[in-house]
Amino acid sequence: MLNQFLFKKIDNAQLVVFRIFYGLLICAEAFGAIATGWVRRTFIEPKFTFSFIGFEWLQPLPGNGMYIYFVVMGIMGILITIGYKYRFSAFTFAFMWAGVYLMQKTSYNNHYYLLMLLGFIMAMFPAHRDVSLDSKLNPDFRSHSMSNYFRWIIILQLFIVYTYASIAKLYGDWLDFSIIEILMSGKKDYYLIGDLLQQKWVHKIIGFFGIFFDLLVVPALLWKPTRNIAFIFSIFFHLFNSIVFQIGIFPYLSLAFIVFFYEPQTIRNIFLKKKKVEIPQEISFPKYSKWIVSALGIYFVIQVLLPLRHHTFPDDVLWTEEGHRLSWRMMLRSRSGNIRFKVVNKENGKSEYVKLNDHLTKKQKRKVACYPDFAWQFAQYLKxxxxxxxxxxxxxxxxxxxxxxxxxxxxxxxKVDLANVPWKHFSHNEWIRPSQSD
Structure with missing residues (x-):
C-alpha cells in the first residue's frame, strides 16, 4: 500500500514550476548578498570566521574570492531556472551553499539550514524533465509525470518545520508576549508601521497568529475547502515577515512551496498554459525502490528527532543554547551579554585582558558575549x-x-580554562553555569 502511494505517477507541473521559482530566488539570494554588503561583512572584513565546530577547515576564500564564490552560486541559480545541465548546477549550488552555511554561523538563521536541505533535495529531484533546456535539447528525456513521493517529501519537510516552530512558541515569554515586545522594540523607526508595532494588541495578534499559523497552515493547505484561505493568510504572514524582519528570500520561498498543495492542472493552467497532459496510470516500481523507501525513512526519522535533542541536555535550551540549532526554534529569544577574556601565560604566570576590538567585528563581539560555542571557539583562536x-x-x-x-x-x-577543555557535541558542557531564576 505504501509503495503504491509513493510510486504512483502524478503530473510534474508542481515540481517544474517550483524549480523555476527556486532558481530565481537562489540567484537573487546570491547576488543580493553581494549587493547588500552581506558577503563583505560576513566573510571579507572579519579576521577569522566562527565556523560550525568540526568544520574549522572550511574557511572563506582569501581576498575577494568570496565575491566570485557567490557569483558562481548566482549563475547556478540561473542555470537551475532555465533547466540547463540541471544536475550539475543543482548539486554545485547545494554543496556551495552548504559551505556558506558551515563556514560561518555569526549570521545564523534557521532558514539557511532549510535552504541547505532543500538544495540537496532539489538536486536529486527530476525537476528538469519539462520546461527546461535539458528537455528541449533531448526530447526523449522530456516527461510530464513524476513519482508521488517527490511531492510528499516537500510537504513532510514543511510540516516538520512549521510544527516544531509552533510547539517551540509554547513557553512563558512567548505566551505573555514579552519576547514579541523585545523583538518589536527594534522596529520603532520603521516607516509608517514603526509605532504600530509597539502596540500591546499588535503583540497579542502576532503571538497567537504565529502559533496557530505554524500549527495549521500545512493541514489547511492540504484540505481543499480551506486551501485558498490558507493561501491568503500565507501571503500576509510571509510578507509581514519579509517587511518586519527582513530575512531575504525565505518568505518568498515559503510562498513558492504552495504550488505543491494545489492541483497540478491548476498550476499548469496558471503558469504553463498547457492543456491537460496524459499521466501513466500504471505504477512502476524503480529498481531500487526498497532503498529509496529506506533512505526516506531514515531521513525523516532524523528530521523528527534532531529538534528534540535539546531535551537530552540538562537545563533550559534558552539558557545553554545546547541543541538550539537545526531545531526550527525561530525568533524565540533575545540574548545580550558582556564578556572579558583573561589570558594567562603558563610559564611565567603573567596575565592580560584581551582587547576584543583587535580581533572581532561588532557582530562577532555580540555573539561571543552571549553564546557558549562562540566563547569556546574564540578561546581556541587565542590559543x-x-x-x-x-x-x-x-x-x-x-x-x-x-x-x-x-x-x-x-x-x-x-575558573575553567576554555583554551584547554574539549567541546562536547553530544553531552552538556559543565562550564556553562546553571540558569538562575529571577
Missing part, C-alpha cells in the same frame, strides 16, 4: 594566536548573559 608568538596560555572568561527580560547572570565558569 593559536599566542602559540605563534611562542606562548602557551590559559584563557578564562568573565561573562554574564541575559535572556529576554531575565536578570544578567554568570554564564561561563570563570
Amino acid at each position: 593559536k594566536e599566542y602559540a605563534k608568538k611562542g606562548e602557551d596560555i590559559q584563557v578564562f572568561a568573565i561573562n554574564k548573559v541575559r535572556v529576554n527580560q531575565s536578570k544578567f547572570s554568570e554564564f561561563i565558569d570563570p
Whole structure:
C-alpha cells in the first residue's frame, strides 16, 4: 500500500514550476548578498570566521574570492531556472551553499539550514524533465509525470518545520508576549508601521497568529475547502515577515512551496498554459525502490528527532543554547551579554585582558558575549594566536548573559580554562553555569 502511494505517477507541473521559482530566488539570494554588503561583512572584513565546530577547515576564500564564490552560486541559480545541465548546477549550488552555511554561523538563521536541505533535495529531484533546456535539447528525456513521493517529501519537510516552530512558541515569554515586545522594540523607526508595532494588541495578534499559523497552515493547505484561505493568510504572514524582519528570500520561498498543495492542472493552467497532459496510470516500481523507501525513512526519522535533542541536555535550551540549532526554534529569544577574556601565560604566570576590538567585528563581539560555542571557539583562536608568538596560555572568561527580560547572570565558569577543555557535541558542557531564576 505504501509503495503504491509513493510510486504512483502524478503530473510534474508542481515540481517544474517550483524549480523555476527556486532558481530565481537562489540567484537573487546570491547576488543580493553581494549587493547588500552581506558577503563583505560576513566573510571579507572579519579576521577569522566562527565556523560550525568540526568544520574549522572550511574557511572563506582569501581576498575577494568570496565575491566570485557567490557569483558562481548566482549563475547556478540561473542555470537551475532555465533547466540547463540541471544536475550539475543543482548539486554545485547545494554543496556551495552548504559551505556558506558551515563556514560561518555569526549570521545564523534557521532558514539557511532549510535552504541547505532543500538544495540537496532539489538536486536529486527530476525537476528538469519539462520546461527546461535539458528537455528541449533531448526530447526523449522530456516527461510530464513524476513519482508521488517527490511531492510528499516537500510537504513532510514543511510540516516538520512549521510544527516544531509552533510547539517551540509554547513557553512563558512567548505566551505573555514579552519576547514579541523585545523583538518589536527594534522596529520603532520603521516607516509608517514603526509605532504600530509597539502596540500591546499588535503583540497579542502576532503571538497567537504565529502559533496557530505554524500549527495549521500545512493541514489547511492540504484540505481543499480551506486551501485558498490558507493561501491568503500565507501571503500576509510571509510578507509581514519579509517587511518586519527582513530575512531575504525565505518568505518568498515559503510562498513558492504552495504550488505543491494545489492541483497540478491548476498550476499548469496558471503558469504553463498547457492543456491537460496524459499521466501513466500504471505504477512502476524503480529498481531500487526498497532503498529509496529506506533512505526516506531514515531521513525523516532524523528530521523528527534532531529538534528534540535539546531535551537530552540538562537545563533550559534558552539558557545553554545546547541543541538550539537545526531545531526550527525561530525568533524565540533575545540574548545580550558582556564578556572579558583573561589570558594567562603558563610559564611565567603573567596575565592580560584581551582587547576584543583587535580581533572581532561588532557582530562577532555580540555573539561571543552571549553564546557558549562562540566563547569556546574564540578561546581556541587565542590559543593559536599566542602559540605563534611562542606562548602557551590559559584563557578564562568573565561573562554574564541575559535572556529576554531575565536578570544578567554568570554564564561561563570563570575558573575553567576554555583554551584547554574539549567541546562536547553530544553531552552538556559543565562550564556553562546553571540558569538562575529571577
